[in-house]
Structure formats: C-alpha cells, structure tokens
Amino acid sequence: MQGLGFQEMAWNVLSAWLDGVLEENVLEDLVQDAFDFPVPLVGMDGGAGQVEGGRAPLLLELFHGPTLSFKDFGARFLGRMLGLLSEEPVTILVATSGDTGSAVADGCSGIPGVRVVLLYPGGGQVSPTQERQLIVERPGVTAVRVRGSFDDCQRMVKGSFSHAGLNDIRLTTANSINVGRVLPQMLYYIHAASQLGRPPLFVVPSGNLGNLTAGILACLSGMPAAGFLAAHNENDFFPRWLDDSSTRYGASKQTLSNAMDVGAPSNFERLEYLFRTTRAGSNVRAVRVSDNETVAAIQHAWHEYRYLADPHTAVGLAAVLAENSAAWMKSDTPVVVLSTAHPAKFPEIVRSATDITPEVPSQLARLDGMSSRVQDLDADGNQLAELIRFID
Numbered sequence: 001m002q003g004l005g006f007q008e009m010a011w012n013v014l015s016a017w018l019d020g021v022l023e024e025n026v027l028e029d030l031v032q033d034a035f036d037f038p039v040p041l042v043g044m045d046g047g048a049g050q051v052e053g054g055r056a057p058l059l060l061e062l063f064h065g066p067t068l069s070f071k072d073f074g075a076r077f078l079g080r081m082l083g084l085l086s087e088e089p090v091t092i093l094v095a096t097s098g099d100t101g102s103a104v105a106d107g108c109s110g111i112p113g114v115r116v117v118l119l120y121p122g123g124g125q126v127s128p129t130q131e132r133q134l135i136v137e138r139p140g141v142t143a144v145r146v147r148g149s150f151d152d153c154q155r156m157v158k159g160s161f162s163h164a165g166l167n168d169i170r171l172t173t174a175n176s177i178n179v180g181r182v183l184p185q186m187l188y189y190i191h192a193a194s195q196l197g198r199p200p201l202f203v204v205p206s207g208n209l210g211n212l213t214a215g216i217l218a219c220l221s222g223m224p225a226a227g228f229l230a231a232h233n234e235n236d237f238f239p240r241w242l243d244d245s246s247t248r249y250g251a252s253k254q255t256l257s258n259a260m261d262v263g264a265p266s267n268f269e270r271l272e273y274l275f276r277t278t279r280a281g282s283n284v285r286a287v288r289v290s291d292n293e294t295v296a297a298i299q300h301a302w303h304e305y306r307y308l309a310d311p312h313t314a315v316g317l318a319a320v321l322a323e324n325s326a327a328w329m330k331s332d333t334p335v336v337v338l339s340t341a342h343p344a345k346f347p348e349i350v351r352s353a354t355d356i357t358p359e360v361p362s363q364l365a366r367l368d369g370m371s372s373r374v375q376d377l378d379a380d381g382n383q384l385a386e387l388i389r390f391i392d
C-alpha cells in the first residue's frame with residue numbers, strides 16, 4: 001500500500017472484502033465520493049513526518065470530513081452501501097448524544113432510497129455546536145429532539161424494531177456495531193502505517209470500541225502494528241476488563257469527552273470474540289484518563305507544541321503521557337494518536353483550558369446561513385412510530 005493515495009488504497013482494501021458484492025467500478029466511484037477529504041498524519045508541531053525519538057506522538061487527523069469527526073468515514077460509506085444494496089427504501093434510526101447523529105445525517109442525506117430519523121435528548125444535553133450540526137435542514141433527514149435522556153432516545157430506537165405499527169417499514173440502525181461502519185474505519189490505520197518506516201503503536205480514544213475493533217481487524221488482515229493502546233475516560237470498563245476479566249459493565253458517567261461516555265461498549269462482545277479466537281489481544285493495552293488529565297493534555301499540547309486538541313484526542317494524548325504506557329514508548333516505535341474530532345466542535349472546553357478559541361472551519365461556518373428544522377417529541381415509542389409512519 002506504500003505510495004498510494006488514500007482513495008486508491010481504500011479501493012484496494014475494500015475490493016478484497018467486497019469481492020462479488022459490488023462491481024469494481026461502482027466501488028471505485030463510491031470510494032472517490034465517500035472519502036473526498038484529506039486524512040493528514042502530522043507531527044504535533046504541525047510538520048509532517050516522523051518525530052524523532054518517539055517523544056512527541058504523531059497525530060492522525062480524522063476530523064476533516066463534513067461533520068468534523070472520524071464518524072464521517074463510517075457514516076458516508078454505510079449510507080452509500082445501503083443506497084446501492086437495498087432493494088426497498090430503508091429508514092435509518094439513530095439515537096445520538098454526540099457525533100454519530102450529524103455524521104449519519106450528513107453522510108446519508110440525499111441518497112435515493114435512504115431516509116434518516118435522528119433522535120437526540122433536548123434540554124442542553126448536547127452542546128450548542130453539536131445541536132446546530134444535528135438540526136440543519138437536510139433532504140431525507142428528520143431531526144427529533146426528545147423530552148428525555150439519551151437512554152430514552154436509545155430505548156425508543158430499539159423499541160421501534162418490534163413496534164407493531166412499523167411491521168411493514170424497513171428499519172435499520174447506524175450504531176458502531178454495524179460492520180458497514182467498522183470496515184471503512186480500517187482504512188485510515190492502513191493509510192498511516194503505510195507512511196511509516198516501522199510498525200506504529202496506535203493510540204485510540206475509545207468509547208464503544210468500534211474504532212479499536214477496526215484497527216484490530218486491519219492488523220489481522222496484515223497491517224503491521226506494534227500494538228494498540230485504548231484510551232478511555234472515566235468510563236473505564238475496558239481497562240478494568242483487561243486487568244480482571246470478571247469485571248461487569250457500569251452505568252455511564254458524564255465527562256468532558258462526551259462521545260466516549262459509554263458504560264457498556266457495544267463492540268465489546270465482538271472484540272472479546274476476536275481476543276478468544278485470534279492472537280489479536282496480545283498487543284492491546286488500555287488506560288483510563290481523568291477529566292483533570294484531559295485538560296492537562298490539552299494545555300500541554302498547546303503550550304509545548306501550539307497544537308489545539310479536542311477533549312477526545314486529548315484523552316489519547318494523556319494516555320501517552322500516562323505512566324503505564326511509558327514501557328511502550330520504545331524510541332524506535334512511532335506513536336500515532338488518532339485525532340477523532342476537530343477542536344472547534346468543543347470550543348467551550350478548549351477555551352477554558354487554553355484561553356484560545358479554535359478557528360471555525362468552513363464545514364461549521366457554512367451552517368450559519370442554512371435553515372434548521374427539528375420536531376419535539378415526548379419520550380414515547382408510539383409518538384415516534386407515528387412520526388416514522390407519517391414521513392413514510
């Protein structure tokens with residue numbers, strides 16, 4: 001894969017997985033269209049290439065897509081695959097507390113035969129920037145603000161699949177357990193590894209563990225990697241499980257890295273299966289990072305390198321600084337931190353840590369001129385069913 005551009009590499013990898021599923025030229029068009037934004041691997045100081053001595057990690061910036069998080073990779077690919085492979089119209093239901101909803105809405109809008117209904121909790125439970133991204137008017141997308149919590153939204157989505165009033169409507173979901181999201185996420189790992197002289201250590205800010213699973217699948221498919229370090233916030237089920245496999249799921253806790261506030265990671269069973277049936281687990285470690293350490297990492301990156309990190313990326317940077325990962329930092333192993341979101345998505349947190357307001361990229365700025373539309377709903381499955389029927 002060395003020397004190939006992202007799209008050419010993506011086509012090579014995906015055509016091996018999708019042999020017999022899509023025609024080669026159809027896949028080529030899909031790849032060109034879905035991954036039409038840059039995926040830079042940068043040094044913390046802004047320079048490209050390998051940082052000597054393994055002290056400063058490299059950042060793989062996955063936030064240059066239309067909704068400014070790595071969720072764009074999965075959502076754009078999934079939407080196009082559904083459009084190509086479903087014979088009947090399909091409605092994607094998605095409950096969101098962070099970045100998934102806007103990525104799915106944007107990535108699937110305007111695809112013939114694909115509609116999106118996205119649910120999010122009202123009452124200030126998503127940030128103003130995130131809400132703006134969720135409710136901007138998009139063809140084929142209905143945004144629903146629920147008078148309830150994120151758990152209510154998720155319950156309503158799950159309930160819809162067995163709701164008697166929706167038996168004749170084709171529903172699907174876009175959770176990160178969907179292989180249509182995991183598959184395209186392998187690509188950027190390969191993109192990074194193919195640019196480095198040695199197998200890297202990947203540091204993955206993690207919540208539902210979809211991103212980590214994608215890296216492990218890439219590794220099992222032949223990508224050289226020195227290992228993986230899953231960086232979690234205080235929702236630390238996975239680090240605890242690696243220490244003690246009898247650990248149980250906990251309730252989720254709110255942190256500064258809200259897209260990673262997951263008590264029961266939905267890809268865990270898949271990962272556990274891969275650990276049991278392959279040697280994948282032998283080079284995976286995990287650490288827990290507190291909110292204080294997250295803020296300190298944002299400050300460190302800014303003061304030492306003039307790099308503005310969002311709170312999720314900062315959990316990855318803090319994990320690199322943490323003591324138990326120090327043994328991994330062999331001087332000849334490149335360390336690649338996945339930069340999962342743009343700092344401008346979390347201006348309040350970044351500003352309070354550094355006094356710097358992140359520059360607003362064009363993907364966000366253009367939303368200001370656009371109209372928005374949102375429907376308010378009680379946390380009631382029957383009301384949601386009626387709404388889904390009505391847009392049908």
Ligand SMILES: *Cc1c(COP(=O)(O)O)cnc(C)c1O
Pocket residue numbers: 069070071098099100176205206207208209210211212259260312313340341
């Ligand atoms: C979703 C998300 C994560 C966590 O990814 P998982 O695949 O759920 O582990 C990390 N950072 C950001 C910005 C996200 O949106």
